[in-house]
Amino acid sequence: MTIPIGLILVVDDEPQIHRFLTPALAAAGYESLRAETGAEALRLAAARAPDAILLDLGLPDIDGHEVLARLRTFSDIPVIILSARDREAEKIRALDAGADDYVEKPFGLGELLARIRTACRHRLRQNNEDATVDIDGLRIDPTSPRITQNGEPLSLTRREHALLLLLARNSGRVLTHRHILAAIWGAAHTEDVAYLRVYIGQLRRKLGPHHATLITTEPGIGYRLRDMAEHEGK
Secondary structure (H helix, E strand, O other): OOOOOEEEEEEOOOHHHHHHHHHHHHHOOEEEEEEOOHHHHHHHHHHHOOOEEEEEOOOOOOOHHHHHHHHOOOOOOOEEEEEOOOOHHHHHHHHHOOOOEEEEOOOOHHHHHHHHHHHHHHHHHHHOOOOOEEEOOEEEOOOOOOEEEOOEEOOOOHHHHHHHHHHHHOOOOOEEHHHHHHHHOOHHHOOOHHHHHHHHHHHHHHHHHHHHOOEEEEOOOEEEEOOHHHHHOO
16 A cells, blocks of 8 residues: 655646546645635645645635635645636735745646645745744754753753744744644644643643743644744733
């Protein structure tokens, strides 16, 4: 049995696109999810946290640009726009709104697969940035094994350290339960939400009453670490 190398959400109301892409993605080693409306796409993105999204702009219920805008309120999943709209303004609008790439219909499979791999690699690079995060006395340096709180080392387990570091690298962005679990515990634990809640609770207790508020819960979706501006405004 072949283990999928990634999960791709295909959002398009044209049945022929799904008939073409579902077996093509499977042959390339990807598992695919199918959505024909914007509402279904957003539900699946939140529930399944795919590795990339192929998004058509001309959907029957919600315009693709609006789907992208809503998606970016809770996820950094790479999005590749698939559309027959070839106007430059459309491409700029989508890219400025957070799309990672744009492929016009009709497209070649080889080109599309290359774009998917590139978008996924770019996301990994973003998650590995070495920028230090300083928030109101809490200092998180990705290049250091220590996290300090008001200048003093914060005593964390290896998992707690990795969890806080992941949240810090994505400060201000919502990370889904599935994303966090896969990143910290591995793909076999992507459904262990209760386990994640325990670790979040432990981490909040160790951060103390003041810094615990940095980690916010997005009900039914996941968690995020407030950025500096948000925290100072509390």
